[in-house]
Amino acid sequence: MRMKLGRPDLAAYADRFDVPPATEDFSVTFLGVSSLLFDDGDTTVMTDGFFSRPSLLRVALGRLAPDGARIGSTLTRLGLDHGGRRLAAVIPVHTHFDHVMDSAAVALRTGAMLAGGRSAANVGRGAGLADERIRVVTPHEPMTLGTFTLTFVESEHCPPDRFPGTITAPLVPPARASVYRCGEAWSVLVAHASGRTALVQGSAGYRPGALDGHRADVVYLGVGQLGGQDEEYLRAYWAETVRAVGARRVILVHWDDFFRPLHRPLRALPYVGDDLDVTMRVLGRLAHQDGLALHLPTLWRREDPWAASAYLRVT
Numbered sequence: 001m002r003m004k005l006g007r008p009d010l011a012a013y014a015d016r017f018d019v020p021p022a023t024e025d026f027s028v029t030f031l032g033v034s035s036l037l038f039d040d041g042d043t044t045v046m047t048d049g050f051f052s053r054p055s056l057l058r059v060a061l062g063r064l065a066p067d068g069a070r071i072g073s074t075l076t077r078l079g080l081d082h083g084g085r086r087l088a089a090v091i092p093v094h095t096h097f098d099h100v101m102d103s104a105a106v107a108l109r110t111g112a113m114l115a116g117g118r119s120a121a122n123v124g125r126g127a128g129l130a131d132e133r134i135r136v137v138t139p140h141e142p143m144t145l146g147t148f149t150l151t152f153v154e155s156e157h158c159p160p161d162r163f164p165g166t167i168t169a170p171l172v173p174p175a176r177a178s179v180y181r182c183g184e185a186w187s188v189l190v191a192h193a194s195g196r197t198a199l200v201q202g203s204a205g206y207r208p209g210a211l212d213g214h215r216a217d218v219v220y221l222g223v224g225q226l227g228g229q230d231e232e233y234l235r236a237y238w239a240e241t242v243r244a245v246g247a248r249r250v251i252l253v254h255w256d257d258f259f260r261p262l263h264r265p266l267r268a269l270p271y272v273g274d275d276l277d278v279t280m281r282v283l284g285r286l287a288h289q290d291g292l293a294l295h296l297p298t299l300w301r302r303e304d305p306w307a308a309s310a311y312l313r314v315t
Helices: 010-016 056-061 068-077 104-108 117-125 233-243 276-288
Strands: 025-031 036-039 045-047 089-091 113-116 134-136 144-145 149-153 185-194 197-199 219-220 249-253 293-294
Touching: 036 134, 056 293, 089 104, 089 134, 104 117, 104 144, 113 117, 117 134, 219 233, 249 276, 276 293
Parallel strands: 045 089, 089 113, 113 134, 197 219, 219 249, 249 293
Antiparallel strands: 025 036, 036 045, 144 149, 149 185, 185 197
């Protein structure tokens, strides 16, 4: 990656923030990084649920713990706290702090189940979540939650994985960022009773052939650190995710600066950590070759990427 100051200007991609708003009960709401809320008006499931977003200085020098006030305000805004709608499950896509740190706290506050790998289970235990509220998933074995069916496929973290390994004992916060090891990384396939299908690829890593035979109309494609890879890697990543599942619409996630709280406008990660400009240029070209729509989600907005208009705009 070329080293330079500053960060990409999101204004350059303003036209990409055009996923159709939801007009019916069914919606997906982007909540920063790889946190997504799938909601059909009856059943709700959430990936990650990372809302504390501590500062870079705190991450580098201090110990991390869920921020109850930030978590509470987010859940209240979503109608999931204090007797609101019930969240069925929180699903960490892997166990680095910017994905899993708040997952158990969100489950505790909402009555949700925490579902993921053994590392995620140890985060739940360390937070005091009861064993009956923790589910260690089996790869490729569908899990039904109300009107949603989730299938977990083993994946990889985008290189470099700065905190590799698994979490082998209950993780009790506060803890340093390095204690939140990657654990099991997942490609999460989401299928709804209505026929809607999606792939959530929370990290820009992949296992060759892992998604062969699976199908998803929509891909929420994690791009964190992707701009630091060579073009061959980006091409392979696209092929092993978007093309593998036959997607018709691609929505990029994990591009925002997660050291900045959600009550402030989102901005891209700085060039020193990633390069969204490279990602947009290369993936935009690949999307154009495949005749696909490539877009960015809008924070807090209930969106419907399966709407008929979603497929009309092609890069």
